[in-house]
Amino acid sequence: MTKHSHDADVAFIQALAELLRENELTELQVKREYGDNDSLDVRVSRTVQMVASVAAPAPMAAAPAAAPAAAAAAVSEDPSQLPGAVTSPMVGTVYLQPEPGAKPFVSVGDQVSEGQTVMIIEAMKTMNHIPAPQSGTVRRILVEDGAPVEYGAPLLVIG
Incomplete structure (x- = not known):
């Protein structure tokens, strides 16, 4: 990486991060070749928080004392x-x-x-x-x- 601009690498990585976000990807890996023995390997990743909708359990009538623990486990x-x-x-x-x-x-x-x-x-x-x-x-x-x-x-x- 000694023969090319550090600013160009930063701009390249920022563009990859933007591409990752815009396309809702979780990971992107690229190898940029500059010439003999001169390259840049970049891996950009992010975590995606999954949201699950879960139906509320039906109310229980006259449940025994152990039921709340069982319901919490479920x-x-x-x-x-x-x-x-x-x-x-x-x-x-x-x-x-x-x-x-x-x-x-x-x-x-x-x-x-x-x-x-x-x-x-x-x-x-x-x-x-x-x-x-x-x-x-x-x-x-x-x-x-x-x-x-x-x-x-x-x-x-x-x-």
């Missing part, structure tokens, strides 16, 4: 470990309806068939239909429309 439970959890097969942006203003693919309480599209994940400008892995009832939807999702993130629960 709320803190990892949704991806629940039976019937559908996880994201890729990184992208989730859409709950086929187009803006349209009816959602599924709602809580809907019956779904195996293979039925339950949502779309956009990755690299490609709309990927996410099928229900099993038939059943949609118990919970754990993502918001337009939210970024990571690989393996829980999307919904079918029971």
Whole structure:
């Protein structure tokens, strides 16, 4: 890096960070070659905070004393470990309806068939239909429309 401007490198890294933010990417790695034995390796990354919407549990009538502890354990439970959890097969942006203003693919309480599209994940400008892995009832939807999702993130629960 002795033969080129440090200011140019800083501007390049700032441009990469802007590209990362604008395209909602989590990581970007680039190698910039300047010539023989002169290059710049840059890795820019950021963490994305995932927001999950969780339906409030139904009120319990005359619960025993141990119920609050059990309820707290259920709320803190990892949704991806629940039976019937559908996880994201890729990184992208989730859409709950086929187009803006349209009816959602599924709602809580809907019956779904195996293979039925339950949502779309956009990755690299490609709309990927996410099928229900099993038939059943949609118990919970754990993502918001337009939210970024990571690989393996829980999307919904079918029971």
